[in-house]
Amino acid sequence: MTGTLLEVRDLARHFPVRAGLLGRSRRVLRAVDGVSFELERGRTFGLVGESGCGKSTLGRAVLRLHEPTSGRVVLDGVDITSLDPPALKRQRKHMQMIFQDPYASLSPRRTVGRILDEPLALHRFGDRTQRSRRVLELLDIVGLGPAARNRYPHEFSGGQRQRIGIARALAVEPKLIVADEAVSALDVSVQSQILNLLADLQAEFGVSFVFISHDLAVVQHVSHVVGVMYLGKLVETAPVDRIYATPAHPYTRALLDAVPVADPSRRGKRLVLSGEVPSPLEPPPGCPFHTRCPQAMPVCRNRVPRTIDIGQRGQTHRVTCHLHDPDIDH
Amino acid sequence: MSEALLEVDRLSVDFVTEAGIVRAVDDVSFSIRPGRTLGIVGESGCGKSVTSLALMGLLPRPAGSIASGAVRLGGVELTSLNERALRRMRGAELSMIFQEPMTALNPVYTIGAQMSAVLRRHQGLSRRAARARAIEMLERVGIPVPARRIDEYPHELSGGMRQRAMIAMALSCRPKLLIADEPTTALDVTTQAQVLAQIAELQQELGTAVILVTHDLGVVAETCDDALVMYCGQVVEQAPTSVLFETPRHRYTEGLIAAIPKVRPQRLARLPVIPGTVPDLAELPPGCRFAPRCGFADETCIRRQPALETRCESRFACFHPAGRQAPQA
Numbered sequence: 001m002t003g004t005l006l007e008v009r010d011l012a013r014h015f016p017v018r019a020g021l022l023g024r025s026r027r028v029l030r031a032v033d034g035v036s037f038e039l040e041r042g043r044t045f046g047l048v049g050e051s052g053c054g055k056s057t058l059g060r061a062v063l064r065l066h067e068p069t070s071g072r073v074v075l076d077g078v079d080i081t082s083l084d085p086p087a088l089k090r091q092r093k094h095m096q097m098i099f100q101d102p103y104a105s106l107s108p109r110r111t112v113g114r115i116l117d118e119p120l121a122l123h124r125f126g127d128r129t130q131r132s133r134r135v136l137e138l139l140d141i142v143g144l145g146p147a148a149r150n151r152y153p154h155e156f157s158g159g160q161r162q163r164i165g166i167a168r169a170l171a172v173e174p175k176l177i178v179a180d181e182a183v184s185a186l187d188v189s190v191q192s193q194i195l196n197l198l199a200d201l202q203a204e205f206g207v208s209f210v211f212i213s214h215d216l217a218v219v220q221h222v223s224h225v226v227g228v229m230y231l232g233k234l235v236e237t238a239p240v241d242r243i244y245a246t247p248a249h250p251y252t253r254a255l256l257d258a259v260p261v262a263d264p265s266r267r268g269k270r271l272v273l274s275g276e277v278p279s280p281l282e283p284p285p286g287c288p289f290h291t292r293c294p295q296a297m298p299v300c301r302n303r304v305p306r307t308i309d310i311g312q313r314g315q316t317h318r319v320t321c322h323l324h325d326p327d328i329d330h
Numbered sequence: 331m332s333e334a335l336l337e338v339d340r341l342s343v344d345f346v347t348e349a350g351i352v353r354a355v356d357d358v359s360f361s362i363r364p365g366r367t368l369g370i371v372g373e374s375g376c377g378k379s380v381t382s383l384a385l386m387g388l389l390p391r392p393a394g395s396i397a398s399g400a401v402r403l404g405g406v407e408l409t410s411l412n413e414r415a416l417r418r419m420r421g422a423e424l425s426m427i428f429q430e431p432m433t434a435l436n437p438v439y440t441i442g443a444q445m446s447a448v449l450r451r452h453q454g455l456s457r458r459a460a461r462a463r464a465i466e467m468l469e470r471v472g473i474p475v476p477a478r479r480i481d482e483y484p485h486e487l488s489g490g491m492r493q494r495a496m497i498a499m500a501l502s503c504r505p506k507l508l509i510a511d512e513p514t515t516a517l518d519v520t521t522q523a524q525v526l527a528q529i530a531e532l533q534q535e536l537g538t539a540v541i542l543v544t545h546d547l548g549v550v551a552e553t554c555d556d557a558l559v560m561y562c563g564q565v566v567e568q569a570p571t572s573v574l575f576e577t578p579r580h581r582y583t584e585g586l587i588a589a590i591p592k593v594r595p596q597r598l599a600r601l602p603v604i605p606g607t608v609p610d611l612a613e614l615p616p617g618c619r620f621a622p623r624c625g626f627a628d629e630t631c632i633r634r635q636p637a638l639e640t641r642c643e644s645r646f647a648c649f650h651p652a653g654r655q656a657p658q659a
Contacts (some may be wrong), residue, residue, distance in 0.1 A: 050518035185371035189604035192589045217591035258519040260548030264572040273520040
């Protein structure tokens with residue numbers, strides 16, 4: 001497909017963990033374990049999963065903020081994973097990040113003007129006058145007035161700080177922005193403002209997003225394609241409308257069912273998943289979800305499920321579950 | 331109103347800040363009957379957590395203090411009790427759980443030691459009886475192998491398990507009132523569903539009244555009999571939960587319900603928003619505190635504060651309320 005901006009193939013990020021007496025026994029935490037997906041230009045890939053599933057590590061590995069253990073990331077035809085440091089640095093202007101807590105990611109001692117000028121100067125974005133004009137333009141794009149330039153991050157509310165974080169990510173006109181829980185710390189009334197802003201930016205500048213969130217409602221709103229992650233693996237990937245209407249993986253169904261619904265008349269009509277996410281240091285054999293799966297079969301306990309495309313009419317809908325494998329006896 | 335378990339009457343709480351004295355809770359009144367669940371909902375800075383801390387007598391001192399008002403639990407006036415008398419009430423009569431159990435649990439004692447201490451102090455149980463009771467409570471909140479878990483330290487439990495242990499501890503002396511401040515906010519959705527179900531089950535069994543403080547209207551819809559909406563330290567609306575969601579009257583409640591991202595059958599092109607941000611408590615607008623963000627505000631709203639009025643089952647403070655009977659603004 002000509003429209004593909006980002007291609008992630010079998011990406012893995014493993015962390016060595018020292019455990020046991022004197023830290024002698026070494027184990028491997030497979031935070032991201034063989035993840036593949038692709039993203040088209042001007043589109044958003046929503047990544048959902050519970051804490052510890054590896055979604056943030058995946059987001060960072062895509063940008064090589066975490067060095068991938070194996071696998072490939074290709075952004076607009078350039079294999080990011082094989083670049084040497086100077087070449088990677090040059091590529092960074094095409095891929096930026098927005099964090100959950102803008103306060104922690106904005107230097108408290110710099111004015112907003114300097115914070116926004118930094119990426120511009122780093123990537124040689126014109127002379128001082130041009131950069132200064134760009135800073136004002138950015139403030140306008142994210143809905144902050146020009147006076148914001150001379151103020152410090154602590155003078156802003158949480159929502160306004162997130163706008164600064166977005167302006168910074170946007171400064172060098174990236175093709176891809178990874179947003180990690182970008183609205184999770186915000187109040188509901190402010191959250192929707194920021195979500196609308198991100199949609200506007202996408203429509204205007206054609207930027208693509210990898211949008212990481214634990215909130216399924218937010219992900220539904222912003223995404224075109226959604227991937228569900230469990231213990232380091234994508235267990236289901238499909239176009240947003242399809243995955244929310246007909247989730248195929250039992251884990252996706254359980255996640256959707258657990259979302260509290262702001263409608264008292266629908267109270268209590270849901271399936272509560274038992275148990276907790278197993279330790280990623282000791283993932284269960286077979287299908288990693290079988291310990292909590294209401295539909296687990298004997299085969300799930302010892303055989304790792306294949307990823308199968310159950311999509312129709314040219315749409316991709318991948319699911320990693322024995323229930324959908326025609327070669328498995330149900 | 332004699333059947334109310336807890337009566338909060340015109341409670342105001344002041345905080346000393348760099349910007350001067352700030353009224354974090356302003357003239358708040360509500361009551362709750364035995365065994366019922368009241369949700370207190372609002373955004374950051376609305377005063378919901380400060381209200382619950384004030385009820386518990388746990389305001390951070392010296393910065394925070396009750397400026398006026400009364401809090402009666404089972405007829406006992408709590409605001410005038412001294413620390414010793416309050417301590418006797420806490421745990422036994424009213425109890426509290428917090429968003430992050432790690433900060434409320436003592437890291438150097440085992441779960442069992444902390445639970446036993448509460449049971450021995452308030453119920454006068456022997457060491458052995460307290461331990462047996464603690465194991466029973468842990469089992470009830472769904473902690474697997476409680477006889478082993480009881481000897482573990484808080485850090486050895488997962489977030490969900492720690493919150494369960496907190497609930498077990500808070501309910502071990504069968505208090506009449508449990509205040510739960512964002513009890514599931516730090517948890518994943520699947521764990522949140524389990525913990526909320528657990529609280530509801532124990533509440534039924536023990537007849538405990540629950541005040542659930544949360545920013546999440548979805549959680550309120552799922553679990554509360556009644557809901558109280560706060561904005562900038564004031565109650566702006568109170569109603570039975572089903573009424574609140576069906577016919578919100580205050581424009582803020584209406585906006586908040588519309589703005590919650592929800593999983594929908596059809597995606598919206600744009601999310602409804604409430605413009606602007608919550609004002610600083612030190613620089614409150616003179617009239618209705620929501621007026622600067624409200625699409626219905628007029629001269630009256632900007633100049634005068636609306637009083638709480640009762641209509642049908644709702645109580646709300648708004649000059650131009652939403653709902654069927656409302657005149658068109």
